[in-house]
Amino acid sequence: MHRPRRLPLLLILLGLLPAVARALLPPPRFPGPHARPRPRAGTGDGVGGGYEFETRYFRQRLDHFSFSGEEEFFQQRYLVGRAGAGGWAGPGGPIFFYCGNEGDIAWFAANSGLVWDAAPRFAALVVFAEHRYYGESMPFGSKDKAYNNSRSMAYLTAEQALADYAVLLTDLKRNLSSESSPVVLFGGSYGGMLAAWMRLKYPHIAVGALASSAPILQFEDIVPDTIFYDLVSNDFKRESLSCFQTIKDSWKELDEQGNGQDGLLKLSKTFHLCQTLNTTGALSDWLSSAYSYLAMVDYPMPSEFLMPLPANPIKEVSS
Template identity: 70%
Template sequence: MAASGSSTLVFSSSFAIVTIVTVIAISSPVPSLASKPSNLPSPKRLPGFLSKHWHPITPQQRLQYQYETRYFYQRLDHFSFADLPRFPQRYLINSQHWVGPSRLGPIFLYCGNEGDIEWFAVNSGFVWEIAPRFGAMVLFPEHRYYGESMPYGSRDEAYKNATTLAYLTAEQALADFTVLVTDLKRNLSAEACPVVLFGGSYGGMLAAWMRLKYPHVAIGALASSAPILQFEDIVPPETFYNIVSNDFKRESTSCFNTIKESWAALISEGLRENGLAQLTKTFHMCRELTSTGDLINWLEDAYSYLAMVDYPYPSAFMMPLPGYPIREVCRKIDGLPSGTSIPERIFEGVSIYYNYTGEADCFELDDDPHGLDGWNWQACTEMVMPISSSREASMFQTYDYNYSDFQKECWKNFRVVPRPKWITMQFGGHDIKTALEKFGSNIIFSNGLLDPWSGDSVLQNISETIVALVTDEGAHHIDLRPSTPEDPDWLVEQRATEIKLIQGWINDYWEAKKTTFDM
């Protein structure tokens, strides 16, 4: 029985290929940036789309959907003629329901995000579920420098320094996807088969950008929770944390206030004699805290990711969580007896995110203490997304975006200078309405307003073919997740609208091909 809810809906290669057959099932990030005194939090960068605490794929998730795992040897640099080593890009492919080139069977391509592609495959059930009705092939290419798609033979070599990381960019990733699908179509004599793009979060950004950059390769894109406007000064930098804060405040004002007051309480405790040892004990840390700032970052991560996955049903997208997890966090914080300290309340609440199953005995702050992961590199080069926290609307500590501090920390970590205007130079962003209206078509921007990334996306229809689907109760690319019996009516309606729009793109393409053939 669908849950009720009040939500508004607005409108083969010349190179070696290795193949592995796998079976999966569909089931229902952020170091500090600049050096500061040890008990104070550091200047901020937006949380990564993919949590460093993401939950591994379980054996139960490897049951239903059959696909082949293949590797395509990509150029390291698509935009030069330098003789550089190629690298194996992993991709997942399922042609079980594909009607083939003779019937112009579509190819559904999911633009791989900043992580293991299998994880995105098992969490993108919508693509798998609609493929049979369209007679579509399903293709999940992995993003370079993530998962198994490592240049230079290993992660250690690929992440060695700024020189080896230099080819980790969005534009190189889009070229990978384009070269792969073009080569695949050629080998299958399927050059005329239409390609439809899908992506969520960073993958949604890539899907929208690929449609704009390579319109001759893909006929349309579903860009779910794609914050393509979170650059320079296009949107206010406090947008992200304001939405996170509103998500908590709508559940409980007292919960919001407790979290807002907690930062001062934690810093004060950390400054006391043996205060860090006490906080270590209160928050059940595996190793003793060396700064209150590390604890604050850990908590901020949890609140941000809870807002992203505030789904109306239980899920295990990032961590195993109950339905409406923010509601459960606030119940814990508010429900403790009078006299319970603020740090104790915060621990009980955040345990919903970090330990809902009750299996963890203690917690590690960060599995990558140096922050030298792929997303941090991208954030320090071209994916420069300003963030701040407002005094009144935010439950987080107040701070302004400081590009100078950000730049210094990027140089310290990677010996690289950010290029904050490069993304808008490449893909646009300023005056997005005019740009999309004049030069774009066949893109769905879907967003749920509980998702903190929604404030940085396209929330209004631009034209008849650039459509915004906005839901009041939706969270981070919930429409791409597998369908469940608990899906609320508004989500069922949203997916039906997306299917209708995609079918329209394909029908128009087929009709144009038929007209060309008749001529």
Template identity: 65%
Template sequence: MATPPFPLVLSFLILLSLSSSANSYPPRSSKHAPRFLGKFSHLHQPTDQKYETRYFEQRLDHFSFADLPSFRQKYLINTQHWLGPSRLGPILFYCGNEGNIEWFAANTGFVWEIAPRFGAMIIFPEHRYYGESMPYGSREIAYKNASTLSYLTAEQALADYAVFITELKRNLSAQACPVVLFGGSYGGMLAAWMRLKYPHIAIGALASSAPVLQFEDIVPPETYYDIVSNDFRRESISCFNTIKESWDIIASKGEENDGLNQLTKAFHFCRKLDSSEDLSDWLDSAYSYLAMADYPYPADFLMPLPGNPIKELCRRIDSCPDGTSTLQRVYEGVNVYYNYTGTVDCFNLDDDPHGMIGWDWQACTEMVMPFASSKNTSMFPEFEYNYADDEERCLKDYNVKPRPTWISTEFGGHDFKNVLKKFGSNIIFSNGLLDPWSGGSVLEDVSETIVALVTEKGAHHLDLRAATDEDPDWLVDQRESEVKLIKKWLQEYYDNKRATFTA
């Protein structure tokens, strides 16, 4: 699901079409929603985890009997610590997101670290239409048009996982081995939804930073950008105000005769900007990703960043000498995200060369997430959500109309707490309140078995990252709580199996 922001420095940057809120430059009624992190999946992939890379032959359409070509789904497997079928060794299964599966494996150290404690097998399957798991044999054909892309849905991806798990367990004579699902961001949504749709396949799910409620009118559309804005406001009011003031200045400068050249030089782009909106999009992405990756220690999850990167960005903005222009302050600050190492001479704004990002298709069909920016509480330009704008764009790009109510029809969302209390179990929704996606997730316990683990200073699925010596106590405690809950699920499963066997 999902959508907010997601360089190399930006070679696949998915730009957001944000406009200024100056009176002379009225805001658009809507814009592209922010992206998740999948766009970074071709970057930062070194990993010391040991796994075998294998492929599984998948049906293209699980919900028809049409004679369609199959495709090879890539997956990573590690059985180093697995107890095996005779001892009912569990299977830890990460629901692959919108990108290369190696990146998610490298950035989900928690699963690798707990596998020895449970004697577990580890599986990381790749999501269809991403990485190497391309129907029709190639990305170019798979992404050709709406007809070939029509099988890129969350429902088909979940069916892939269900079929894969079933066949894997059968081939290993491990039908009785319990499966625990994991996922972060869109992958977290898939993990939660899979536990609900296929309860016989997996005994529980850890859904980290999973905005399963970011649809229709379930949460206010301003929530995402309000959280990003609050992350900056809590560090520095002056920093917040500088960023808020910059959008009108950028738009005004872009209308001047030599304005685009001046903006290009001021922000050190490698080629001349086509419009001031390109610069605004570039800054919007940086601020949003910084909120998602506002980790308490240095990390290169997206880009090489210092610990508490928003604090560092605001320190740079605020420490500029008196008389420094707003644009120069913003440039100094945004370098924390785009050039913290100081090795980049100029910045690129190149978009995806194929113009067919998989998530764009998903956002144009079923992953319709309303976003807006409020005038009073947001540091971003004001804009309202307008479904008609989404429909117009999607008809232009793919000749399809979005289905904004489908996800809540398929997976639920309205009256979520009461429904899950009656029909769901064994799901952990973990969120950090610094993460802008937390506003669309489950932040309160639903029942004794559907639990919300919320941390005030956590960012985007920080709990799934590998443990470090710099982890704060609250993060260590959060992960230990997750382990205890998973252990409880497994023990209950084993107790039930033992009772059935001895009855």
């Protein structure tokens, strides 16, 4: 029996996704000078949701595990939340420390409402630390030099990043005369992995960690290698089995439609691509990424984390 062609239905579905394409672009950045002559406090910067912070810089060691005696340093950026209603409890009061991951720390600070909203309840000080090699925390003074070669990038490791946070926290607590302050770590995705690992590796520094959407166990031979896309698929199944089946059938349909130069040209025009497809692989990858991003930001409230999206975006796309 001839199977009904589902591509027209897929195109109707994708008509709801023009904005999702922008989710595949790099997250917004907050540019600034990479090198700082010395640690210094900046002015408070307003952040989405009314959150405010003070920008500071810490003279951080490049290699925490070298015994050569030749030390190099870089300026690590971190953000300290301005006291809201009630303010910080002061020396001995709790510290909420966000473990930055692969991106500009100001962007994460603008999209981590849980940390900010919970802090007043516990009279906690909020600190967001930037991950080395991202944002303004560039070793060797600039991004070009930091990413120049394998030698310059040799210090871009999770172990070095964890040591950065341990040293920064220890110094910060000392400067605040607050060595007894309990520290709770926060992080999402890779940052969540760092938060959990830091709690394990430096238990004397942090009393707990909240790891959000952190694939801590997602390594070979521990969980199935399809687990991520299984979860994405389940999100679409939950909202609409019909939508899920349409997407599932679309992969074969795209290959059939793109069989030959005429088909590739038609697909390129249909999706308004800048260049004509050579294969359907690039288009399939793009669509797969769009669906994955929708699942990653399928929040029950409107969000601008990666881009402006309504509440329950998968439901919106599937309806």
